Amino acid sequence: MKKILNAGLLCLLVINLIGCNTNNSTKTTAEKYQCPMHCEGDKTYDQSGKCGVCKMDLQLLAMNTKEEGEISELSIYNLPSKWTNQNNEEIQLKALKGDVLVMVMIYTSCQTACPRLVADMRGIEEQIPADKKEKVTLVFVSIDPETDTPQRLKEFAKENQMDSEKWVFLRGSEADTREFSAVLAVNYKKISPMDFSHSNIISVFDQEGELAYQQEGLGVNNKETVSKIIELVN
Amino acid sequence: MGPFLKVAFTLFGIITASSIFAQAEQMVTVKGGTYIPLYGVDSTAVTVDEFTMDVYPVTNKEYLEFVQEYPEWKKSKVKRLFADGNYLVNWESDESFGTQLAEDAAVTNISWFAAKKYCECQGKRLPTVDEWEYAAMADKNSPDARKKESYNQLILDWYEAPKTFNNSIGSTFKNYWGIYDLHGLVWEWTMDFNSVLISGESRKDVDKDSNLFCGSAAVGASDLMNYAAFMRYAFRGSLKANYAIRNLGFRCVQTKGPNNNNLTY
Incomplete structure (x- = not known):
């Protein structure tokens, strides 16, 4: 059982790593993540993880968490x-x-x-x-x-x-x-x-x-x- | 117990009084008068009413205290409408300006909105262009030194000097009014910086854009020889209120009573 879980996690990780190189930001969810070194410019991710280029942990972008009815930054x-x-x-x-x-x-x-x-x-x-x-x-x-x-x-x-x-x-x-x-x-x-x-x-x-x-x-x-x-x- | 309390209270009183005094001491009075600004209305003299001005520009240390009290102005919290991506860009974090910047250097990478808010929270406001120019035309000994070659040379020398923004406040000369650093460290925000009617693209070979501005011909330069002032006006004309620039800081002023004529925008 544990093995299956581990394998599953590994798979997810691999998918994540692959996902790192494709543009995930088309989906609009409340939370966005970005590489702290901006290796890929202003590219954002929907999930936490590591940057595909520098392998640093992605950072949660606070400013992109816009709730319904909230006023946007530049408004x-x-x-x-x-x-x-x-x-x-x-x-x-x-x-x-x-x-x-x-x-x-x-x-x-x-x-x-x-x-x-x-x-x-x-x-x-x-x-x-x-x-x-x-x-x-x-x-x-x-x-x-x-x-x-x-x-x-x-x-x-x-x-x-x-x-x-x-x-x-x-x-x-x-x-x-x-x-x-x-x-x-x-x-x-x-x-x-x-x-x-x-x-x-x-x-x-x-x-x-x-x-x-x-x-x-x-x-x-x-x-x-x-x-x-x-x-x-x- | 009684005498001890008394001593304690007296001490407390002295400390409070001295800190208040220290605050007030940081401003000096600039006597009112008239002057002909570089950019005015058909070279007419402008009357400036008496006001008090901060002796020094606002420092990194002071601005840090401000963002601690008003967290919405922290580097990561500020809204983009009010400050662009360069806001406090050289600060290490929300709560620290780091080791590269001196605590007693003027705070820069500040937007107009941030500067304005800071002054409001101190019960002060940003100076108008006229107030700033009026105070800044003084050298060490005279209230209006604009005709002196040494005064102009000093300013132009500074315009050429690199990285003066990280020098300590008070490291330039004390002017006639007792104000330091109006020239020599950083450029400073003014309340009505956007009253300058030369086009944003000041590198065009004309200094007015008659299509963009209504009546711009009426607002021309009165003394084009004053190159230093011309640079300042051109710089102001190129600014937008959410710009945060490395050599642009600010200081505040205060006027007595709401009917001060300096604020007729």
Whole structure:
């Protein structure tokens, strides 16, 4: 009996060793193992064991143990900041989870680039097929929270015929806004009481809140942005 | 029993007071004033209100105490959104910076989020670009030494010197305000580092990207001769908030009252 067990274990070990050289990471289980020396790059294993190259014990990767409902490492939903929308409701970014997000940072009193960014956002929205529209939320975040009160944002939404659930306008504290811009790699600076310089970047986030794509510039071809959105929705 | 207790209490009092004093002693006041920054709004002077600044950059030892208290900022625990894979990369483990790094060297491989959190947990915050530049334009004897050749040469010499990040804090000069190491050891994070409006790809042959940035022409260099400062702004412009870089550390500042004008982003 013992012999059979031993032989069985040996077999398993052999299978494991062979398995070491094939890619096991296609299966998705909660636990992942990786060689501590990264002999095979970022390759991961579903079971503990030894590295096929350096024979060191594989290490359990803590960061890959993602439970259902948990927020992933790179998700913007890790940000604790609180925001107010155009309907004067307090929301956390988490409330937007589940939809594909298209985000841009603007300020409503901007005369130059922002109207074009708004047009770009509208252009993107128009190209999303009708049956997918409800899975996409388009978000404007104000970089001028002082001027852009919820009332002001509401007016802006109406002026631009964007006063529906699909369009979200957010304002937060100056510190939270600066933090959020840091996440989006959007740079901005107040250059006079009324005006800001800012980067023209439209960002696409997946359902988990991870940055999936960024479009830089004004009036650029948004074909790739749109195809990325459609790809994510599917 | 009575006198013994008294002595004990007095001793305890002295120890507590001195440790608090030691903490406060590590910051000095920088008097407010106006200056023309390299990158400003049409070369207009910027007014900086009075603030206090850490005398030294935050060290490995101090940062270790921080991660012990806030384990979510340990090397293996930090979320990738807040710090990239180079976060504390040269630390031996979660609880040790190892033997290669000096305990009184500035902590580096720190992301903006981590630096910001550290300062917040001390009841402080990161300096703004203007606060940092304002404090850092002083040399030993004057609050604004930017016109002095020796001052600029010193900074440029440092930019050329390798591996200064592992030198002890306080090993460079004490400036007019009593602050050490603003130049000479590591580069430092600022709160609004991303207010620099030159494109991320600063190696392009233009210093502004009018398509990417709205109004970038209004934010140009006021004194291109100030090469050292130009390097700093270009460096800041190339950073992202989760970057952790080997020669980039930080220090904190404090201002009195919430209405300080320095924070109008």
